[in-house]
Structures are given as C-alpha cells and as structure tokens.
Amino acid sequence: MTTIDTVELAEKNPDEEQPYAELGLQADEYERIKEILGRRPTQSELAMYSIMWSEHCSYKSSKVHLRQFGEKAPKSDRMLAGIGENAGVVRVSDTLAVTFKVESHNHPSFVEPYQGAATGVGGIVRDILAMGARPIAVMDQLRFGAVDHPDTTRVVNGVVQGVGGYGNCLGLPNIGGETVFDPCYQGNPLVNALSVGVLPVDRLQNKAAAGVGNVVILMGAKTGRDGIGGVSVLASATFEEGSEDSRPAVQVGDPFTEKLLIESCLELYDAGLVVGIQDLGGAGLTCALSETSSAAGLGMRAYLERVPLREPSMLPHEILASESQERMLLIVSPENVEAVLAVCEKWGVLGTAIGEVTEGERLVISWNEHVVVDCPPGSLADDGPVYARPLREPADLILLQADRAETLPRPSDLRATLLTLVASPNLCDKGWITEQYDRYVLGNTVLAQPEDAGLVRLDEESNLGIAIATDGNGRYTRLNPYEGARASLAEAYRNVAVTGAEPIAVSDCLNFGSPEDPAVMWQFAEAVRGLADGCQELGIPVTGGNVSFYNQTGTVAINPTPVVAVLGIHEDVTTRTPMGFAEAGHTIALLGETREELSGSEWAWVEHGHLGGQPPKIDLGHEKKLADVLRAADLVSAHDLSDGGLAQALTESVLRRGIGATVTLTGDAFVALFSESAGRVLVTVKDVDALRAAAGDIPVTVLGTTGGDKLTVEGQFEIPLTELAEAHQGTLGKLYG
Amino acid sequence: MKIGVVTFPGSLDDGDARRAARLAGAEAVQLWHADSSLHDVDAVVLPGGFSYGDYLRCGAIARFSPVMESVIDAARGGLPVLGICNGFQVLCEAHLLPGALLRNAHMHFRNRDWKLKVESTSTAWTSGYTESQEIVIPVKNGEGRYTADEKTLDMLEAEGRVVFRYLDGNPNGSQREIAGIRNEAGNVVGLMPHPEHAVEALTGPFGGGTDGLAMFTSVLSNLGAKA
C-alpha cells in the first residue's frame, strides 16, 4: 500500500528531502517553493511546481525576450485578446473575430510519430476552442532529417498520417504548411501545427475561474497515465516504486472524442453557460486548475477522487500530471450545472463536477479526504523563475558568414540545374503529403496547397475571408538569426499579400536548441528581436505563439527555426488572386528587384551542400508597399518568389494549370533564375501599363508571355511541361510511397 | 421540397451537404442520429465523415442508430437516399447496397479531384446528367476500395447499377473502377467521391467545378415531377 503524501504529513516532517532535482528543479527553485509554502511541498505539490516551473510552462528562459512582442507591438483596436491567453484574438469585422496560433509537438513526434503529430493537432485545436471559437482550419509545419536516412521514412509516414488522421477525422481542412528536410533535424524533427478559428465577437471566452461558489467541471476523456514531457520527468523520479505500470504512457489521440468536445463546447458557449474555460494541454489538470484560479485572483477546491480515471490505481500526483488528451476544464455557475451536463450527455461526452471556486487565493486539492495540495495558485501559474540567461554569439559565426555562396562555382547547364532543383526534397511538389489531408471539408476553402497561402471564406453573404501563410527558414536563421527571422516574417507576409489579403496579425513558434547553451540563447534573442522589430515596422502585432527549446541531439542544436504565421483579412474572397498562370497570352512580369544573393539558397545547398554567407537582404518598407500594390493591381495570377528563386516560381506557376510560358532574362541568367532575393512576386496581367501605373515605385520587369506546353527561357533552354512535371512531382512518392 | 441530412456525432460533411441542397433549391433539414423521426423530408442524404469515430469499421456503428432504422424503412419504401463516402459505407453496412468499402489499396488517405463517368442516369440522384457524361468530383477517403464478390459485381453491371466509374486511374483500388452504385429501384445511391464539394466555382475542384450540383437538382426535379 502506497502512503499518500499529504499536507498534514508535510507539516509534520517539514525538512524531509524531496527528489526535486530528478524533476528538473534547481536547488534555489526548490528553496523558493519551500519559502512560498512555509514547509516542504507534498509529492503532489512538488509535481505541480516542477511542471508549472518547467521551461515549457513558465517560459523562464524566453520571457525576458518575448516581452518585446508586447512592447514593440503597434497599437491595434483589432486585438481582443493577446499574448498570455490560450491564443490571440483579432477582430475581422464588426461582428466576427478570428483566433489563430501555432504550436510545437516536436519531441513526442520523434518517439511515436503518428501519435505525436496527431496529438499536436489535437492540442492546438483545443487552444482555439478555448477562446470561444469554432476551429475552421489547420496547417502543419514539418522539418525532417535527411530524405534518404533510414529513419526518415518512419518519421515522415508517421507524422503525415498522424496530422492527417487527426485533422481529417475532426473535419478541419488542412490549408497549408511547410515541409523541409535537413540533416540537422535527424534526431529531432519539428512538428508544428497551426489552427485557426472564428467566433462572434461577443462569444469570446476567457480562462478566469471567476465567481466564488462556481462549479469546476472536467469535460471529455478519462484521465490515464499519458504523458511524455512533464510526467516522464516525474516518473523518472520513481518515488521508491518504479513498477511497470507507473511508467508514463505515450499520449494517444482520439479525434472522435475531440470532435464531440468541440461541438459540445460550442453549444455551451452559445447557450451562455460558461463562465470560464481552459483546455488541458501538456501540463494537464495542474496547469488548468492553477491558471484558471490564478487568472481570477481567487481560490479553488478540487477533489481528485471525482476525476474519471482510465486506470483506477492512479495516485494523486499522477492525476494532476496526466497529459491525457481531449479534456477541457469549465467554470460554471451552480444553477447551470445541470444544463451543462445535459449538453455533455447529448454529445456523449463525460462531464464531471470536480470542485468549486473559493474565496481567498488558495488552491486546495484533496484525494479521498487527504489534502494533498494547499498553495497559492499564482505561485504556480505566474511566479515561476525568470532567467536572463547568458548569451554569446556562436564562435563559428564569423567564419560561417565569411564563407559566401556567391563565390561557389556556377553551373554551365542551367536546364539541368533547374530540373535538379525542382526535384530536390525541399523544392519538389508536396502533393504526396497534402493529398493525405482533407482540404474540402466545411466547404469554405478557397485556396489551399500548393497556393502561397490558405484562404478561407468566413461568410457566404459578404464573402469576407482570411488568408494564412507560415514560413520559417532555418538556414537563413543559422546564418543570421536577426535577419533570418525577419526573412521568415517577410515571406509569410508576402504570401498572404499575393492572394489580395491585408496582413493584420502574427503568431509564431520558435524552435531552438538548449537555452542553457549561450550560443543558442543568443540565436534566440536575436531572432526574437528581429521578429519584434519586423512586426513593428510592418505595423502588425504578434498575438501569441509558442517556444520550443531543447531541440537538439546530444550537444548539437538544430538550425534555429522560428516559424512565423501571418494572418490577413480578405474583403472579398471571390476576387482572390491564385498563383498559377490562367491562360495563354497574358504578360508575365516580375515585381521587385533581383540581386546576386545565393548564400543560404537551395541552389547552394542542393548543388554544393553549402551553407555560408549572409541571407538575402530584407526591406520591410518595400514589402509593405509591395503588399499594397498586390491588393490594388488587377492581377490574373501572383506567386511569391522564395526558396529556389524565379526558376521555382516559374515552374510552379506553369504546372498549376498546365499553361506554359516564354520568358527572356536580362543580366546573368543564372542569378536571375536562382537568386533568392526577397521582396519579389511573379505576376501575370492582361494590361501591363495598368500594372506599371499601379506599381508606383516598385520595380516592374516584363519577362514574357504565357502559353504553350513548354517552359522556354529564350536563349537558354526549353523544357516540355510533361518533363518538368515529372521532375517536380515524382520525388516524395518515390521515397516514401 | 425538403432534403434531410443526417448528422451523426462524427459527421463532417453534413454542413456541406446541407449547403449543396440549399444551392440546388431545397430546404435543408438537419436530422439527428438519435432521433428516429425523419421530419417529413422528401429525400435523405447520409453525409461524409466518421460517423461514430469509425475506428472499428466505417459505418459499422452508425447503421444501428435510431435514425438509420427509419432511413432503412423509408428507403425500402422508395424514399430517395444518397450516401456520400461515409454515407455510402453506412448504406453498405445496412445492406441497402451490396458490397463493402475497404482500406485503400495504397493504404493512404487520398484527397484529389477525380474524373468520373456517369453510367446510370436512371436513379433519383443522377437523372440530371447525361449518359456517359464525364464529371470532376473530389475524392477524399482512406477506406474507399469498393469490394464485392464476382457474382455481385457481374449482377451490378448486368443490371446497369454501376452509377459512377473512376476514369484515368483508380484512386483506391476499387474493383472494376466502381465509384458509386444504386439499388434495384434506383432511389438509393451510394458513392465515394464528394458531389457536395463540387457545387460552387469558388470552393469546388480546382478550376471551378460545379459538377456535383446536378445530383441535388436531379432529386428535386424528380420529386417535383412526382408531386
């Protein structure tokens, strides 16, 4: 029989040593906990502090940097909820608001790719749901190891099927994402997922457990021993047991239960039955109980024996730490409890009253008459440690930046180079992946893969819509984290703008190595500064995001990989601009300027395995003007230039509808085709004079005309579309079939 | 004219089916899985999705829902019933249509616009097409491989009960490229592709496909002719 460690016991032997170090707590952190409590923590309290004060929950290393997002954010009356909420909320019309966020599920996706990716999607969708929104779409940002590494097949297939399996089963269209292969992610793939939701402005929810006497209801799946992050650390502490069945289990997703949870929560919101709500994510009940009560500045009393368990033998600290999926915590006034439980019943979802809101700032949790937790909830949720960790520019950076790709030997056969590049893992068509995702469900998807941004209609009457694009370039950020982060922002911004939408808000997921490594911490600080400065320049706020540290194998960190998501409003989705050439006879033009910028490029990587130099120069003032032009001009098609340069943009544009093109390049044809200068868009128009007039001081270069069944570069080469398609579209199917 | 669309707890394309019915000119009525009343609708659509999660076998559990008992009775009595994707699976599980739908031969979920040939226009749902018309409708399923024994397949072909066939390849390994079939009377049709996702140029198959709309207008004009 296990003895339960209670507050009473802790008071009796206040100095008994606790396994805090095994739980990832520092000695001084442990001292602070004792100070807060005036005694040693109980086993359950220790579990809760170790979870809430972990990097993942407390943002202890990133907080001092992330502040800039708030400080530098332009004033915006669109922002209804910002950083600190489950997800940022922006108003898009008088009556409608949109919430979106991108989050990581990297480590679980390496251990068990299918379930890791699936529960990553499930988790971000619950964040969106918790704001009062109906989730309306998802996107996935993936980074895998080398394409041909023996382990990559396992990870790719598992992750893609997991993203699809969960999202498809929830009925959320997947409207875009990213797929990048690079050996630096071999032992640490990145699986980021984004969800976006829409809500009537007056349905906005928050997490505060307000109203003394209100009832705390746990909704959704039963609680089991699931969990990798927090709980695995906990489990490694053994607590003198180490028995088989106390080991943490991989979280398994149950999208059907999540679908029921979504529908029942929405019904509860519409009926006005919810005072406060919080999703249960990585830190389970621990996080939900402490954050909801802390947000209200009140106390809470919770009874763990009421929590429906999958395994009856679970102990209080395990119940508190469990990461079981598909659960939400609701605060409901007593007279509405019955109505809430009736809605749960209707949808076949478990709903259980597990506690109530109390006077005073104490979180008191018991288990079968034993009080196992008695602490101030704010000390868990808000008063975690904050570190200004040491920063040091990576020792190799100067040499790396000096090793410019512009000096590499250049090819003589541009045709062969183009065919090699468009078939390379990062530039090839991603259809093999995106066909495993449902893009049609809900019937509002206007643009999705392979378009530059996903575009979703919000309203069938007004045709109001939103566009979202995400970008991240680990190589650029490795070369220059400040500029690399701004490059990702610029690209996502431009991808939204090419559809004709107006960018209004930003979310991000910052994937980095260990914050305890000063070089990584420097990369992080620089990237955050770049992103915050960039948003300030563009005049759009960061509304929320996620930090994922410790992405490394041994002591080798991944390339710093900030993924930036930009959201835009489209006033009339019927006028959206797609990326593909539409018919023969249109004029092809390039907006923006091409410089000789090859460092960090796909060409340097694919042809030379080279990474060095400085990433392309970013001019956000130019990006802003470009976006205005893209909205104002009468364009048949528009496709932004990024990885792979003009060669890639032309390839994608001709293949979209099988309309060929003939173009003439000025200057060095190699540079014109493969440079990755930012701030450029490939457009087609019927009237080039009108385009010039609309373009103002944005440079317009006429390249040629659409038509035929070949891609012809005058004086250089021609490639039949069939040959081009074969090269571009065959790669991933052949590798992972 | 009222078209009822059943919502099971895991239905996903029910809203799209209702939109398609509306765009065709019908009044769309949501039917709830736990309610056995069909609320006087003139036709029923069983939409796509994962009815009760469909972890065991697609459509296996849905077939036992209260609403399905009424649908099965009404279908035997001649009510037009259309099963799309998961709805097709439910119709097979309920034995309103022969055969079964199995995991795709390539084992991946596949979402792609697909060309189909309309082979039977003598059904409540396809009379608005012309015989052998080629249409483009999105396919999206993980378990869409139509399977039946040879005798059944021969019978379906002999009686002209193959309603849709995949052209230019086979997205899931269905036997004889079968994408959709009908019952003897022609009031019950099931197909794997999603006509409700091809009813608006803006959101339909790339390049502006609205080829699915005729399924919904067909049933309305047949009902109108009868009334």
Added chain:
Amino acid sequence: MARVVVDVMLKPEILDPQGQAVANALPRLGVTEVSSVRIGKRIELEFTGEPDLDKAREIADKLLANTVIESFEVRLEESADTARTAQ
C-alpha cells in the same frame, strides 16, 4: 474476470494490402521464409459476469465483423492472466 476473444480476418479471397505490404517488406529485413502475411483484428471482450460465448458471437456477427468481407472466430481466453510480454 472472464475474457472472450473475437478474431476477425478478411476472407481469403479479399485483397489485404496491409498484409501484403508487410510481406513485401520482409525480404528487406532478411526474412525469406515467410510466404504470406494476413492482418486482421483481435478483439477482447471483458464480461462483467460469466463470459457468454453466444452473446459474443451475436456481437461479432452484428457489429465486430462485416460478414460480406470478413469471417470471425469466437473463443474463451484460456487464462485472463497470461501476461502478455513484449518478447
């Protein structure tokens, strides 16, 4: 604690791509002595009281198997305690 096991397999004439994929992967693992692989379901039913084989058969017939494509077998688990091992 009484457990009934229902084994559900695709009928032999039905293509089993999952089994085939495994069979095709085996030579790559250096296994050449396996001639065919079929993958089905194993369903364990825990009864509250006495295990009822007839009931289990009825459940299998109605719900667990689709007899158009699958066949099934129902049996009592010899001993519910036979610890499953990861070896």
Added chain:
Amino acid sequence: MARVVVDVMLKPEILDPQGQAVANALPRLGVTEVSSVRIGKRIELEFTGEPDLDKAREIADKLLANTVIESFEVRLEESADTARTAQ
C-alpha cells in the same frame, strides 16, 4: 503449411479509442454485460517450411508491433486447417 499467429495489443495503460468506441456502442445494441473492449491486431504469418517462432518474434518486434505502445504474443496456430467459420 505452418502458420504462426502474432497478436499485437496496445499496452494496458495506453488509451484504446477503438475499443472504447465499440464499448460505448454496445448498449445501443442492447448489450449491457460487456464491461470493456480492447482491439488489437491479429497477424498470420505463413511459413514456407517449418514455422520459426524465433524468427516470428523478431519480425513482430521489428515490424509488426510498435513496442513504444504495443506488446505482442507469438504462437503456433494449433491447426492450420481449423476452418474459420462465419458463425
């Protein structure tokens, strides 16, 4: 014809949404005496010659089961001729 059967089940502490969905559906079929359902895989390996249990175990470990979340059991099928019946 020698057949080895590999039963692969989720480890007991792992959530089994499939089994749970079936368990929840049973009352609707009028079945109330089943308290829990777990669903796993049954894999039949046909060996060309003598069935090799060790080989089968190796295949199961490497390919058939994901030992992060599943455990497996390997056994000889008593008689390969036991006709599977649909009843």
